[in-house]
Amino acid sequence: MTMRGRILTSPPVTVLLVALAWLAVVPLFNIEPRYLPPLGDVYAEAVKLWPDLLAGFWRTFLETFIGFIAGALIGIGFGTAFAYVRLLERAFFPIFVALQSVPVIAFGAIVVIWFGNTILAKVVIALYLAFFPVAVNTLRGLSGVNPGRAALLSSFGASNWQSFLMLALPSAAPVIMTGLKLGISLSLAGAIVGEWFGDTVGLGVLLLQALYFEQVTRVWVLIIACGLLGALLYGALSLIERRYVWWQFD
């Protein structure tokens, strides 16, 4: 890519361009605030909402993060077990697929009954959503290990454990990363939906309140806040990927 192309596609520049377009479009087409409020109003609303917004941001971040980490660990664990124990895969994989087709809203109801309106309930929903893509991709990555490389390691007398650590895990890492990136976005959605079942703090809570009172400007503040949180989480994972898991799966 050229230098200019790189600058044009860098995230801060994209954000700036969208903001400029927003500033220009609202007066230009005389858009009603109900559809798209002026950017200045949205900014003012954010300032007004600041302490709640910050608390909500932090809370939703925490739910997402804890749920995602737990879901990722469990997902990698199950994916690994499935990859090495065919019987386990045949017995449990279909169950997970079936579970996965239960809409999160339905599942969320029972979670809230079990855990109440605690942070734990949201963490569990975030976990539930992150788990599946991570497990599937771990299974896919570990089953796709190059047989030639595996044979080479056995010819050196490597144990199964050594093969796992030295070959299977690093060669599956790029695929697992894909699962994690899917998982983190789903975790965020899970945490927000979880808050809709009832709570007092969180971006989801604020969003629901704004919706009830038809505070369109506030809804836009929250859309931006959720987008920011999602972008931060995803960006952090991408950074880790670029730094530590840069090779291709083959």
Place this chain on the structure above:
Amino acid sequence: MSSEGIQNGGMAARSKASVIPPHLQLVNVWKRFGSEPNRTVAVSNVDLSIAPGEFVTLIGPSGCGKSTLFNMIAGLLPPDSDGSILLSGQPQPDGALLGKIAFMPQKDLLFPWRTVLDNATLALEVEGMSRRKARAKAESLFPEFGLMGFERHYPHELSGGMRQRVALMRTFLFERDLILLDEPFGALDALTRAMMQRWLLDIWERHKRTVLFITHDIDEAIFLGDKVMVMTARPGTIKQTETIALPRPRDASVITSPDFMEIKRRLLASVEEESMKTFALSRDAADRKTMS
């Protein structure tokens, strides 16, 4: 060690075969893949015997079962139950050969996430050597392998020939008395190849390891080997074993000597006959397919 020493050592080993068991012995080794009607017999009835310290080259048409034979010797593939593999006179049950033989597969199979240095130390790490010690050991070999300055590079930054040399270094660092090399110089240009051949002979004469070496190149087979074994078209079996009595150490001029030419003429006829069969076979198969 002088060249005479090697020659005599090899001869002695051969004449005293009853006293010193062959380093490697294959008795009636077969490998059949799949079941009827799609059965492929990859290797059939292979008998061979290699003395300690001997350099044997194996040549044969593409697809005749050379790599399959190597996989069996490396312990990666069990031979069919009608034959057996003996190491220093000891029969080796399935799986017993793993970890006993330094095997360099046909593809370099480098690990893309490891630097050149850490690829070279792979076997040492498997053996439990500390990373620091393994690296120190490998680092000293870099000049010899023409890879100095590339220690911290990743495989995708290397040329095909360099990757092959990394794979070769990895094999040498797995210090076993028997080395299997599956077309190690296949990806190298002619100049580098000639250099690597002489370098390999030099290493071999100093370290006295037993080498079994697959190649498609008759010159290479003769130049390197104490013995050249020719395999038939699939199902591969040993068709002919030619002892190469050319004096060692051998240098580039050997290739143009009359003795060399004479051996080459004989082997060429034999190898070409098998190659023709490979193509005739596949043509027959194609004919049968179109007819049915």
